[in-house]
Amino acid sequence: MKVVVDLSRCEGYAQCAFLAPEAFRMHGEEALMYDPNPDDAQRDQVLRAVAACPVQAILVDQPEARHAPAEAPPS
Amino acid sequence: MTSADDLRAFRRDGRIVVVGASLAGLRAAEALRDEGFTGSLTMIGDEVGEPYDRPPLSKQVLTGWVPAGGTTLPRRRSVDAEWLLGVPAGGLDLATHHVRLADGREVPFDRVLISTGVRARPWFVESEAALDGVFVVRTREHAESLQRALAAGPSRVLVIGAGFTGSEIASICREREIPVTVAEIGPAPLVGALGAMIGEAAADMQRAHGVDLRCGVRVTRLEGDAQGRFRRAHFDDGSTVDADVAVVALGSIRNTEWLRESGLAAGVWGITCDTGCRALDINGRVIDDVFAAGDVARCPHPVYGCRLISLEHWANAVEQAEVAAHNMVSAPADRWSHLSIPLFWSIQFGVNIKSVGVPTFADEVVVTQGSLDDHRFVTAYGYRGRVTAAVSFNNGKWLEHYRRLIETAAPFPPPCPTPDRPADMKPVPVDFPGPAVLAQGATAVVTGHDPGEHRVTAVRRHRREEGRTTPTGTPGTLRRIFDYSARADPYPLYAELRRTPVARQEDGSYVISTYREITDLLNDPHLSSDVRNLSRPMPSAEGQATSSFIHMDSPEHDRLRRMAMRHFGPPHTPGLVTGLEGFLTATVGSLVDDLAGKERIDVVDDFAFPLPVTVVCHLLGVPREDEPWFHLWVNDIMNSVDYDPETDPREKLDKGVQARKDLRQRLGELVEQRHGRPGDDLLSRLANDDGPDGRMADAEIVATAKLLLIAGHETVVNLIANGMLTLLRHPRVLRRLRDEPDLVVPLVEELLRYEPPVHVIPWRAAYSDITVADTVIPQGSQIMLMLASGSRDPKRFHDPDRFDPDRRDNQHLGFGSGIHLCFGGPLARRETQIALTELVRRLDRPRLVADPPPYRPSPVLRGPIHLDIEQGDG
Numbered sequence: 001m002k003v004v005v006d007l008s009r010c011e012g013y014a015q016c017a018f019l020a021p022e023a024f025r026m027h028g029e030e031a032l033m034y035d036p037n038p039d040d041a042q043r044d045q046v047l048r049a050v051a052a053c054p055v056q057a058i059l060v061d062q063p064e065a066r067h068a069p070a071e072a073p074p075s
Numbered sequence: 076m077t078s079a080d081d082l083r084a085f086r087r088d089g090r091i092v093v094v095g096a097s098l099a100g101l102r103a104a105e106a107l108r109d110e111g112f113t114g115s116l117t118m119i120g121d122e123v124g125e126p127y128d129r130p131p132l133s134k135q136v137l138t139g140w141v142p143a144g145g146t147t148l149p150r151r152r153s154v155d156a157e158w159l160l161g162v163p164a165g166g167l168d169l170a171t172h173h174v175r176l177a178d179g180r181e182v183p184f185d186r187v188l189i190s191t192g193v194r195a196r197p198w199f200v201e202s203e204a205a206l207d208g209v210f211v212v213r214t215r216e217h218a219e220s221l222q223r224a225l226a227a228g229p230s231r232v233l234v235i236g237a238g239f240t241g242s243e244i245a246s247i248c249r250e251r252e253i254p255v256t257v258a259e260i261g262p263a264p265l266v267g268a269l270g271a272m273i274g275e276a277a278a279d280m281q282r283a284h285g286v287d288l289r290c291g292v293r294v295t296r297l298e299g300d301a302q303g304r305f306r307r308a309h310f311d312d313g314s315t316v317d318a319d320v321a322v323v324a325l326g327s328i329r330n331t332e333w334l335r336e337s338g339l340a341a342g343v344w345g346i347t348c349d350t351g352c353r354a355l356d357i358n359g360r361v362i363d364d365v366f367a368a369g370d371v372a373r374c375p376h377p378v379y380g381c382r383l384i385s386l387e388h389w390a391n392a393v394e395q396a397e398v399a400a401h402n403m404v405s406a407p408a409d410r411w412s413h414l415s416i417p418l419f420w421s422i423q424f425g426v427n428i429k430s431v432g433v434p435t436f437a438d439e440v441v442v443t444q445g446s447l448d449d450h451r452f453v454t455a456y457g458y459r460g461r462v463t464a465a466v467s468f469n470n471g472k473w474l475e476h477y478r479r480l481i482e483t484a485a486p487f488p489p490p491c492p493t494p495d496r497p498a499d500m501k502p503v504p505v506d507f508p509g510p511a512v513l514a515q516g517a518t519a520v521v522t523g524h525d526p527g528e529h530r531v532t533a534v535r536r537h538r539r540e541e542g543r544t545t546p547t548g549t550p551g552t553l554r555r556i557f558d559y560s561a562r563a564d565p566y567p568l569y570a571e572l573r574r575t576p577v578a579r580q581e582d583g584s585y586v587i588s589t590y591r592e593i594t595d596l597l598n599d600p601h602l603s604s605d606v607r608n609l610s611r612p613m614p615s616a617e618g619q620a621t622s623s624f625i626h627m628d629s630p631e632h633d634r635l636r637r638m639a640m641r642h643f644g645p646p647h648t649p650g651l652v653t654g655l656e657g658f659l660t661a662t663v664g665s666l667v668d669d670l671a672g673k674e675r676i677d678v679v680d681d682f683a684f685p686l687p688v689t690v691v692c693h694l695l696g697v698p699r700e701d702e703p704w705f706h707l708w709v710n711d712i713m714n715s716v717d718y719d720p721e722t723d724p725r726e727k728l729d730k731g732v733q734a735r736k737d738l739r740q741r742l743g744e745l746v747e748q749r750h751g752r753p754g755d756d757l758l759s760r761l762a763n764d765d766g767p768d769g770r771m772a773d774a775e776i777v778a779t780a781k782l783l784l785i786a787g788h789e790t791v792v793n794l795i796a797n798g799m800l801t802l803l804r805h806p807r808v809l810r811r812l813r814d815e816p817d818l819v820v821p822l823v824e825e826l827l828r829y830e831p832p833v834h835v836i837p838w839r840a841a842y843s844d845i846t847v848a849d850t851v852i853p854q855g856s857q858i859m860l861m862l863a864s865g866s867r868d869p870k871r872f873h874d875p876d877r878f879d880p881d882r883r884d885n886q887h888l889g890f891g892s893g894i895h896l897c898f899g900g901p902l903a904r905r906e907t908q909i910a911l912t913e914l915v916r917r918l919d920r921p922r923l924v925a926d927p928p929p930y931r932p933s934p935v936l937r938g939p940i941h942l943d944i945e946q947g948d949g
Contacts, residue, residue, distance in 0.1 A: 007130065012469075014644060015900060018644050018649070028646065031425070031427035034131075037142075037146070048908075051823075051824050052900070052901065052904060054886070
């Protein structure tokens with residue numbers, strides 16, 4: 001799955017790092033580092049993190065958004 | 076045809092071309108489709124592959140954690156576009172409305188968005204830039220090759236330029252234990268962007284992490300060996316450094332050369348636009364069909380004297396893309412202006428650096444909170460007596476407050492002290508180096524004419540603003556809310572209260588009931604949680620006992636919370652909550668087992684009540700044989716919270732006082748026993764920890780443990796009981812939850828908004844005068860925050876009285892906001908998620924016996940005292 005965090009919104013509450021510690025890690029007290037492409041096995045945890053973010057800064061792929069063939073970049 | 080017909084036809088079958096397929100281009104394409112544009116959409120990009128995110132390239136990718144190819148941006152929606160990737164645009168013909176590609180192809184458009192961004196400024200000597208081991212970082216290919224070079228274990232890395240990117244790369248080298256030299260032409264790192272004061276703090280930080288930092292030097296030559304490998308750098312002071320890797324981090328160049336013949340006002344600072352992202356031609360005239368967004372756009376900003384500002388900021392790219400996309404498909408009268416206050420962040424040496432506003436638009440700077448030496452602080456920047464920017468090191472939660480100061484042209488220096496202000500709060504000249512140096516590190520460049528001082532209030536587009544009500548007070552409403560008869564449904568009274576967002580009461584206290592004002596206050600550094608800052612003191616149930624961090628302000632609050640967090644959550648103990656999964660499932664499972672076969676169940680007494688104390692006892696390491704006592708004490712304490720001298724027997728209060736004493740004493744004994752006996756439980760770890768903040772005193776450990784037990788108890792019990800009640804009132808949602816267990820995650824968030832366990836923060840104190848909603852709350856005033864009312868505010872939440880587990884953008888106040896955000900929130904969430912899932916899965920056709928159920932007396936911690944349900948055929 002694809003993840004991006006709007007780090008200008010992020011205030012370092014670390015709720016994501018509690019709930020999905022493999023995909024979201026705190027670097028020091030407040031800075032967040034995250035895996036933008038976590039394994040599908042982490043999907044449940046990542047979705048819990050998305051829902052719990054107090055500033056709603058985490059965006060994940062909408063599953064239906066990428067399927068259309070017209071979207072594929074030319075090889 | 077009218078222009079409205081033209082617009083309709085354009086929205087239906089027009090042709091939009093987006094040049095630049097990175098963050099801004101992708102977000103604009105998504106926004107165009109969101110806006111209902113159904114015509115053809117063509118995306119032109121010079122890089123092959125899908126749009127990807129760049130900030131991780133100088134961070135997660137270089138540490139080796141995330142592969143360079145793994146930063147593809149998520150899609151908010153399908154954009155149904157034709158992608159022309161791998162070829163840059165070569166020209167723009169405004170007469171014929173064509174984009175010319177570098178390979179000669181011509182792409183026609185009705186409207187075009189330019190988001191071609193920037194590229195890394197290369198080393199100025201081409202032959203030296205081509206040496207093996209010399210890098211820049213802008214694309215994923217760059218990041219991948221640099222990552223490989225770092226992984227090979229170079230003897231030393233030379234970073235040329237100590238702006239944000241250079242400093243981040245130096246930080247990662249140190250994290251990977253690679254020796255690193257940083258060469259900076261200015262007097263300190265980050266100085267071009269943030270000025271001399273923060274430059275000095277950044278220099279300290281780099282040196283403390285073992286960076287060989289050399290400021291005020293220019294690299295004159297990169298020397299290679301016979302094999303063409305970089306070996307040595309020469310400086311203008313005659314010195315040299317031997318290294319295998321050189322990273323050139325000298326800022327960026329805007330990709331505007333392709334527009335040279337177009338007639339657009341495009342140059343080294345970007346493409347000049349109006350605030351609606353519409354491009355100007357070289358004569359300063361707006362061109363209706365050409366728009367620009369992101370790093371390449373240069374827009375006027377009313378808050379900054381309408382001067383032209385170019386920003387290399389992530390959030391700016393996203394916001395401008397949305398404004399540009401909206402304006403491309405809207406009638407002139409419906410167009411938006413891009414007026415957001417700029418936001419920026421950088422992560423280096425374990426510190427989160429954030430900025431709001433434009434720090435380069437300033438003449439003075441002052442530390443307003445925290446301490447430079449600790450690398451935890453906020454500084455405010457001022458220009459001619461008003462606040463124009465703020466920068467925080469590991470204090471990002473306060474920046475939202477400073478954003479409001481900037482938007483309202485608040486006076487500089489900020490006149491009202493905060494509890495964590497430094498002893499010597501004196502503004503000093505901001506001291507930026509000259510423009511030649513500025514070009515290197517600044518990510519916000521202000522250029523152009525200054526038409527004089529403006530006072531501007533920016534209107535935030537994303538928040539629906541309506542007329543403000545002046546504080547008149549709503550006599551009687553609060554009293555009726557506190558009256559027990561309102562317990563089952565206080566929400567209509569909250570709506571009444573919200574008519575006066577900041578309501579002064581007869582006793583001089585203030586009641587705040589609207590979402591925006593509550594969040595503004597909870598994030599206001601002048602709001603104190605320390606009872607001593609009330610001008611009319613309140614009696615404390617704890618007597619002289621040490622209070623916990625919930626009743627403290629920064630910096631003492633921060634220190635204790637940090638020390639407790641070391642053993643409860645990230646960064647030091649990140650796996651604690653996920654590690655409790657098995658225990659939580661088993662505990663909930665055994666409680667539900669006991670309900671099987673019972674026709675009548677009290678969800679509170681039979682299920683919710685025992686759960687949280689069991690969990691916290693497990694966490695603390697309370698011996699099993701003590702647990703029944705802990706349940707009893709917590710019960711007595713919670714009962715005494717509701718004590719009403721007019722109706723309750725005195726015994727209820729006495730029992731609570733005794734229980735607090737007993738609980739404190741037993742916790743104290745347990746802490747004492749744990750000294751010198753390291754273990755995995757929280758009490759042992761707190762009793763034996765010697766972290767960077769020192770060790771917690773025993774009394775502080777006891778206060779913290781007590782906080783977890785009590786705050787973690789009633790809230791979870793209420794959340795589970797309110798949750799079950801809400802589900803039984805919404806049988807379709809209950810059935811859905813049984814079929815789709817994943818629904819529990821957004822459902823619990825919606826519960827925290829719709830039926831939260833904590834309705835009111837009964838008191839906070841104004842440490843100094845606080846301005847909220849154009850009202851000044853005087854120093855020492857008591858402030859009551861009606862959280863549950865804020866979460867039902869129709870100005871913030873659509874259809875707020877509807878329980879909707881599919882609700883998006885659910886930024887509720889269920890756990891508060893700001894530095895005091897619920898400490899145990901993640902645990903409470905998982906307990907409730909697991910509890911509700913199991914109850915719904917295993918109860919047999921549950922039905923409410925009484926609706927509404929009987930409630931506890933408290934209007935603050937609101938929930939049913941019993942929740943009787945029937946199940947099965949009974």
